[in-house]
Amino acid sequence: xxxxxxxxxxxxxxxxxxxxxxxxxxxxxxxxxxxxxxxxxxxxxxxxxxxxxxxxxxxxxxxxxxxxxxxxxxxxxxxxxxxxxxxxxxxxxxxxxxxxxxxxxxxx
Amino acid sequence: xxxxxxxxxxxxxxxxxxxxxxxxxxxxxxxxxxxxxxxxxxxxxxxxxxxxxxxxxxxxxxxxxxxxxxxxxxxxxxxxxxxxxxxxxxxxxxxxxxxxxxxxxxxxxxxxxx
Numbered sequence: 001x002x003x004x005x006x007x008x009x010x011x012x013x014x015x016x017x018x019x020x021x022x023x024x025x026x027x028x029x030x031x032x033x034x035x036x037x038x039x040x041x042x043x044x045x046x047x048x049x050x051x052x053x054x055x056x057x058x059x060x061x062x063x064x065x066x067x068x069x070x071x072x073x074x075x076x077x078x079x080x081x082x083x084x085x086x087x088x089x090x091x092x093x094x095x096x097x098x099x100x101x102x103x104x105x106x107x108x
Numbered sequence: 109x110x111x112x113x114x115x116x117x118x119x120x121x122x123x124x125x126x127x128x129x130x131x132x133x134x135x136x137x138x139x140x141x142x143x144x145x146x147x148x149x150x151x152x153x154x155x156x157x158x159x160x161x162x163x164x165x166x167x168x169x170x171x172x173x174x175x176x177x178x179x180x181x182x183x184x185x186x187x188x189x190x191x192x193x194x195x196x197x198x199x200x201x202x203x204x205x206x207x208x209x210x211x212x213x214x215x216x217x218x219x220x221x222x
Contacts, residue, residue, distance in 0.1 A: 001170075034209060036153070043203060043212035044145075044153065055210060087153050089209070095158060095167040097143075102152040 002027050002093045006100030012108040017078045021086050021103045025069045029092035035064055035073045038085045048073060083107060110134035112204055112213035119219045125192045128216045130204035137185035138162045140207040144178060144189050147215075148200040158207075159187060194220045
């Protein structure tokens with residue numbers, strides 16, 4: 001089974017900061033990687049698909065990138081509404097998918 | 109517009125069963141698979157599996173084989189999740205999500221307590 005190692009688990013940051021969250025895949029997953037944002041009491045929201053593609057309606061300060069088996073979600077300038085939990089999801093090993101453990105993005 | 113509307117919260121005792129529904133609208137139900145995701149209180153997301161809404165064939169993640177059943181009422185554009193022999197650790201919010209994960213239900217909280 002493919003494992004997704006997500007880091008950090010917690011990320012204190014200040015408004016305006018550039019922040020990066022990373023998921024490392026235990027096997028090749030190509031670009032079969034999505035990123036989600038989840039706020040308390042809400043359903044997850046798709047942010048990035050295909051590792052680098054911005055989902056509809058997502059602000060342009062969000063971006064996704066890949067370097068080998070490392071996948072990153074970057075927020076170029078943190079805004080208060082970005083404080084949330086973030087998760088990656090691999091869908092290469094279809095039909096078996098795997099979420100990362102999550103990153104809690106919070107105000108420093 | 110595309111919507112997934114799930115059934116309401118459930119309070120069950122250990123050993124009982126529960127059935128959660130996810131009613132889809134705004135698209136052709138049988139064209140897109142439906143995924144199920146578990147989130148225990150204060151914990152992360154866990155992919156449970158998916159159901160082919162055209163054939164009805166389910167696929168389960170290893171941790172959800174046995175007591176968990178995905179089913180369809182295709183004529184009602186509804187996907188169901190049934191959990192039998194409930195355990196305390198089944199206490200969680202369960203989400204349905206349309207293939208592609210751009211659309212999610214609002215979640216259904218299942219509480220298992222004696």
